[in-house]
Amino acid sequence: MRHERSLAGGAKRRASDGKSSAYEPPCGSCEVREIGICDALSSAEIARLEAIKTTTRLRPGDVILREGEPADHLFNVKKGAIKVYKLLADGRCQITSFLFPGDFLGLAHDQNYAFTAEALTDVEACRFARTQYEAVVQACPTLERRLLATASNELVAAQDQMLLLGRKSATEKVASFLLMLSKRAVKRGEPASPITLPMKRADISDYLGLTIETVSRVLTRLKKSGVIRILNPGRIDLLRPSALSDLAAGPGGA
Amino acid sequence: MRHERSLAGGAKRRASDGKSSAYEPPCGSCEVREIGICDALSSAEIARLEAIKTTTRLRPGDVILREGEPADHLFNVKKGAIKVYKLLADGRCQITSFLFPGDFLGLAHDQNYAFTAEALTDVEACRFARTQYEAVVQACPTLERRLLATASNELVAAQDQMLLLGRKSATEKVASFLLMLSKRAVKRGEPASPITLPMKRADISDYLGLTIETVSRVLTRLKKSGVIRILNPGRIDLLRPSALSDLAAGPGGA
DNA sequence: CCCCATTCTTGATCCAGATCAAAAGGCGGG
DNA sequence: CCCGCCTTTTGATCTGGATCAAGAATGGGG
Numbered sequence: 050m051r052h053e054r055s056l057a058g059g060a061k062r063r064a065s066d067g068k069s070s071a072y073e074p075p076c077g078s079c080e081v082r083e084i085g086i087c088d089a090l091s092s093a094e095i096a097r098l099e100a101i102k103t104t105t106r107l108r109p110g111d112v113i114l115r116e117g118e119p120a121d122h123l124f125n126v127k128k129g130a131i132k133v134y135k136l137l138a139d140g141r142c143q144i145t146s147f148l149f150p151g152d153f154l155g156l157a158h159d160q161n162y163a164f165t166a167e168a169l170t171d172v173e174a175c176r177f178a179r180t181q182y183e184a185v186v187q188a189c190p191t192l193e194r195r196l197l198a199t200a201s202n203e204l205v206a207a208q209d210q211m212l213l214l215g216r217k218s219a220t221e222k223v224a225s226f227l228l229m230l231s232k233r234a235v236k237r238g239e240p241a242s243p244i245t246l247p248m249k250r251a252d253i254s255d256y257l258g259l260t261i262e263t264v265s266r267v268l269t270r271l272k273k274s275g276v277i278r279i280l281n282p283g284r285i286d287l288l289r290p291s292a293l294s295d296l297a298a299g300p301g302g303a
Numbered sequence: 304m305r306h307e308r309s310l311a312g313g314a315k316r317r318a319s320d321g322k323s324s325a326y327e328p329p330c331g332s333c334e335v336r337e338i339g340i341c342d343a344l345s346s347a348e349i350a351r352l353e354a355i356k357t358t359t360r361l362r363p364g365d366v367i368l369r370e371g372e373p374a375d376h377l378f379n380v381k382k383g384a385i386k387v388y389k390l391l392a393d394g395r396c397q398i399t400s401f402l403f404p405g406d407f408l409g410l411a412h413d414q415n416y417a418f419t420a421e422a423l424t425d426v427e428a429c430r431f432a433r434t435q436y437e438a439v440v441q442a443c444p445t446l447e448r449r450l451l452a453t454a455s456n457e458l459v460a461a462q463d464q465m466l467l468l469g470r471k472s473a474t475e476k477v478a479s480f481l482l483m484l485s486k487r488a489v490k491r492g493e494p495a496s497p498i499t500l501p502m503k504r505a506d507i508s509d510y511l512g513l514t515i516e517t518v519s520r521v522l523t524r525l526k527k528s529g530v531i532r533i534l535n536p537g538r539i540d541l542l543r544p545s546a547l548s549d550l551a552a553g554p555g556g557a
Numbered sequence: 558c559c560c561c562a563t564t565c566t567t568g569a570t571c572c573a574g575a576t577c578a579a580a581a582g583g584c585g586g587g
Numbered sequence: 588c589c590c591g592c593c594t595t596t597t598g599a600t601c602t603g604g605a606t607c608a609a610g611a612a613t614g615g616g617g
């Protein structure tokens with residue numbers, strides 16, 4: 050029951066507790082402004098959002114929101130990494146996405162969240178009460194369009210992930226995963242090659258529909274074949290990205 | 304190369320060809336009005352949509368839109384069933400969703416479609432040019448909100464499907480699938496129990512990340528254990544839905 | 558009504574990845 | 588600097604579902 054651990058670790062301090070925070074960074078100097086949902090908002094719109102914004106800080110293992118609970122907050126990730134997952138009754142876990150700076154969290158059509166979100170590292174995020182947020186959305190067509198675009202993007206990503214989970218081999222899955230991390234790092238202005246893996250092997254396997262052991266074995270194989278290099282902390286050097294692409298796509302480039 | 308078959312069958316007549324259609328049913332008498340995206344639109348808004356609407360009719364195997372092509376149309380399904388899928392280079396296929404009356408098709412944030420959609424049965428759908436549709440959306444906040452709600456719903460469904468693909472056993476997958484079909488049938492006013500399966504075994508396996516043989520074996524087992532009954536055409540009787548739910552959830556109800 | 562093509566079921570065997578088991582790192586705390 | 592815990596790697600074995608291979612329904616066209 051792999052998850053009892055992290056839940057136990059994280060349940061102590063709920064995100065919702067820290068409504069007030071030591072320091073409220075202004076939106077004007079937001080580091081993720083141009084890659085997040087706030088991009089393309091007018092300064093008047095930003096001001097309206099800023100008025101209802103709270104900054105949340107979390108530590109590894111903290112649960113930000115839990116499946117089944119009332120969906121009454123929305124978040125913008127500013128720093129750190131988050132895993133979003135669903136559990137089966139017996140503890141099996143499927144991570145549906147990892148969130149990084151600039152990502153949006155909390156879209157849920159239902160009354161309740163359909164998933165759990167948990168910090169992997171120290172996290173800083175903007176937090177909005179849903180009711181207030183919706184009021185702002187009503188008044189800002191730009192924001193609503195931005196939300197729709199975000200949802201569409203997530204949908205496309207979800208479809209890619211379904212293809213991966215349903216039809217790719219272990220090697221293809223791991224290769225695709227590394228490339229995805231690299232691409233997303235680039236999108237937020239980080240280098241493509243020594244990528245940072247803020248998550249454990251267990252998280253990678255819960256994301257790819259594999260076991261820890263299989264993920265480890267595939268990484269070892271990639272390392273031995275000179276495609277990647279595994280650096281000390283959670284960092285991996287993509288030595289031959291094109292080889293990785295070939296592996297990710299599988300045969301058929303015949 | 305399983306798909307060459309269906310593509311061959313469908314490529315003859317593209318949906319986009321039949322811009323004009325023999326008969327344009329008015330929105331006022333639309334059968335799926337209250338379960339589709341048009342629900343909750345004012346009659347003025349409906350009129351604006353109706354003005355730019357075309358009715359498309361398709362036959363089994365017809366491709367409605369293809370991955371990679373410019374995403375310049377949106378659809379509302381009125382009759383029939385559609386499969387939405389992605390392919391790998393070597394022909395492996397993952398169906399990401401089945402569409403039924405009332406469902407929306409065409410959300411794509413990118414310039415191009417990220418998936419292919421193909422009719423499973425005779426299909427009737429409303430078709431809108433994207434540019435015109437977007438103009439209407441701009442003017443109708445209700446419609447935009449409805450689109451966002453639809454996208455959110457799809458996202459939740461996609462997450463469920465990821466859990467299924469990544470972590471469920473073959474039996475759990477098939478049981479979940481049958482229950483999903485039943486639930487959706489109810490939602491559009493059909494009975495819960497003798498459900499109609501408009502798709503072939505190959506489609507079910509491409510949806511569940513299994514092979515045809517495994518799907519067939521699981522169905523046989525469910526039949527032999529008295530949980531379902533397989534009726535002649537593509538119909539299945541859910542004799543013991545609660546047993547099916549137990550199977551779908553897996554162990555853990557311990 | 559029969560024929561042929563397609564789909565579905567069933568059986569036999571195989572294998573990628575799971576499971577079980579244990580050693581080897583890494584790292585924070587004392 | 589050492590200890591103990593957690594994570595990762597590696598090895599041995601097992602198994603659920605894939606693959607390979609026939610049959611048995613089904614159904615549409617002539």
